[in-house]
Amino acid sequence: MNIFQEIQQQVQQAFPALFGSEVELNKITINETPKEFSGDITLVVFPLLKLTKKNPEESAKTIGEYLVANNKNVAEYNIIKGFLNLEIKNEYWVDYVVNGRQSTVDSRQKETILIEYSSPNTNKPLHLGHVRNNVLGFALAGIYKANGHEVIKANLINDRGIHICKSMLAWQKFGNGETPESTGLKGDKLVGKYYVEFDKHYKKQIEEIIVQGKTKEEAEKQAPLLLEAQEMLLKWEKGDAATIELWKTMNSWVYAGFDITYKNLGVDFDKFYYESDTYLLGKDIVEEGLQNNVFFKKEDGSVWIDLTADGLDQKIVLRADGTSVYITQDIGTADLKYKDFKMDQSFYVVGNEQDYHFKVLKLILQKLGKPYANGIQHFSYGMVDLPSGKMKSREGTVVDADDLIDDMIASAKEQTEALGKIDDFTEEEKTALFKTIGLGALKFFLLRVDPKKRILFDPKESIDLHGYTGPFVQYTYARTRSILRKSQDAEIKHQDLNAEYKLHPSELELIKVLYKYPIVLADSCREMNPAKLIDYAYEIAKTYNKFWHDCTILAAEREDEKNFRLLLTEQTGNIIKQSFAIVGIDVPERM
RNA sequence: GGACCUGUAGCUUAACUGGAUAGAGCAUCGCACUACGGAUGCGAAGGUUAGGGGUUCGACUCCCUUCAGGUUCACCA
Known part of the structure; x- marks a missing residue:
């Protein structure tokens, strides 16, 4: 309360x-x-x-x-x-500070929540769009945990399909046996290189066919490279030993690459699902839906659901040849997740271009009467666009995740060294600090915007380190630590404090902001919006800096003043650290 | 064409879900410290909340409409 x-x-x-x-x-x-x-x-x-x-x-x-x-x-x-x-009353606020936090929020029931995020394809490296996904997913998980819920972080890896075969085929044809070891390339980069390579040759073939008088559509379907890739997919599905071997090898390269990126981003997962394991799931549920007349069969044998009454269209759920489509797999995977975890809610952190898909998925599961259907929620976020438009891996118009992280760290290094405050740091300490600041700036940049909105990222303009940014908040934290280190007394003397303490306006302002912490935490969970917590962390930092400016701490006139302000400083630091930790941002002791 | 999303200062954005004079950051201009960290603080300027209409004590927020941008409506994932 x-x-x-x-x-x-x-x-x-x-x-x-x-x-x-x-x-x-x-x-x-x-x-x-x-x-x-x-x-x-x-x-x-x-x-x-x-x-x-x-x-x-x-x-x-x-x-x-x-x-x-x-x-x-x-x-x-x-x-x-x-x-x-x-x-x-003054006493209420003073008491709040002196006796520790008392404000709480009467929260709703604790639930088990599965959050699927990241979910990459294994045919290309991660880019800025994935970074937003990862950072959002991790933050969302942190927020739910901090509100007392049980959270399972899941990653559904899209490790099979025609796009994977394209990379494999191109490597086979043009790769000359290259490996990450032989080239020094990160595994996901190497595989991505051949995905681009495929597209290049494929486009060339299309042009050649068009010259021969075919339409573009015909050419796209007839290009030999595509036919070969499709053939490879069939071989994969039949379990052809050589194909499986190549697939395993190249995927293992990609995973090694992803691990590095994930580690740099500081994200992790409790459970991995692989589409190669789940792509056949869902067919039995389609059968079940046919029995219950939720689905119907067309003359050619394909299975559909009619959602026109709900304002949507008819949707195919099984091809005439009995093979799955995307949504069949998703139905099956939703079911598998429930079998595994019996969660109350299931979130999908997926871009808003799939809004329609998830609307359909939820509706189908509801019509099938699945107990977990109502708990399904698409955490839909906006795309990250470049000034030139959408990022496209095939065309190489992407901001690579690793490059971006490196750039952020480099500019953190440059700015930090220019200020010359950490000359006594060891090399290891410096490396860690630059990473903390660089990633802090990047994550803050991605999280401060309402997830629903798209982000326009201009690579030419580097992400800011001043003003409404992660480093600003980190700097404020470092300030609080600096003061506490310098305070002579290791322990703050609570006994000097009493309710008669007269608050300075800047103290009062700061206390009121600190007081809101549990409320903001609950709000950001209820609204599923990490930006709330980010904005709050900034508000604390800004308010503390004003307090710092207005109130002398270590050289305060009276002992009770000094102790009270040290206490405020300590609590400010703690809340900054906590709220940043929840969304996956570190804070430094010095910077 | 149908459906959905977005539009707020030059730029990036907030507004407690209908509450007081729409709040920040960047950029611009002007101030402040011989003090505990200047990656700071204070101030100025910048807005017909895309346009129009409606609902009421009260609208960035809800309804209608026009405009602009985006996404989607695949037997791709």
Whole structure:
């Protein structure tokens, strides 16, 4: 319980006695008071007027007087138009700091949640779009964990299919036996190189065929390279030993490459699913759906579902030859996940270009009456676009994940060394620090935007390290650590502090921000939005810096002042560290 | 063509889900420190919230409409 909820409930309980009618809790809107008005908490009375049967002023006055008389923490009130501003007693805030955090949020039931994210294809390296996915997925998992839920992080690796065969075929034809060892290339880069290579030759063949008088569509279907790739896929499906061998080898290169990128990004997984294991799943469920008349069979033998009543189209779920389509696999995998984990909710961190697909998937599972259907949620995020448009691996117009990470670390290094504050660091310490700062800047940059919105990334403009950024918050953390190191007393003397302590405005402002931490944490979970927590971390840093500027800490005039401010400093540092850790950003002791 | 998403200062963005004078950062201009970390703080300027209409005490937020951009509607994944 926190003071906002407390007052809200108190008003609800007193309402019948004050006004002679019941009121719903959500009608009582409680906000922070904007800075330009006096007070800490604001109750908006407009929505209550029909129930109070009085004008705004009188209604507010009645509630205000009731609270001052009956809530020991409310000092006074003022009314401006229909807004009742409540001032909380100094002691309440002081006590909050001195005796540790008390504000909590009455949370909903704890659940088991499976979060699938990352889910790469094994035919090319990761790019900036994947980085956004990984960073978002990891942060979302962290937020749910921090709110007490059980979280399983899953990665469904798309390790088979025609696109994989394209890389394999191109390597076979043009690779001259190259390996990561022989070339010094990272495994995923090497495989990606041949994916591009395939496309190059394929396009050439198409042109040649068009010259012979065929249409573009015909040419695309008839190009020998494509036919060969399709043949290879068939061989793979039949379990042809040589094909499987090549597939295993090249995938192992890719995994070695991914491991490095994942490690640099600091993301991890509890469970891996491989599409080569799951691509045949779902067929039995289609059969089940046919029995229940959820699906129907067309004359050619293909199986469909009619979703026109739900405003969507007809959707095929099984080809005439009995083979699966994408959604068949997803149905099967959803079922497998439930068998494995019996989760209450299942999130898919997947780009918004698949909005329609997931709408269909959920609807199908609902119509099949699956117990997990309602718990399925597509965590849909916007694409990362370049000024030139969409990133396309085949055309090489991508911002490579590893390159980007290297660039970020390099610019962190440059800026940090220019300031000359860490000349006594060992090389190892420096390397670690540059990584902390560089990745902090990158992750902050990707997380600060509402996930739903697309991000425009201009490679020519480097990601900022000043202002509303990760390093700004990290810097503030390092400041708090610096002060605490310098404070003579290893321990802060709580006994010097008492509720009579008179707060400086900047202290009060900081306390109110710290106080909100559990509320923000709960909000960012409820709204599934890591940006909330990022924005909050920035708010703490900014508020602390103002406090720092206005209030002398170590050289404070009185002992209780010094101790109180050290305590605030310590708590600020802790909350910055915690909130950043939740979304996967590190903080340095010095920078 | 149908469906969905987006549009806020020059740029990048926020606004507690309908609340007070739309809040930040970058860039621009001007201030502040012989102090504990200047990757700082304070201030100025910058807005018809794409346009129009509606709903009400009150609209960036909800409804209608127009415009602009994007995604999707594959027996690809």
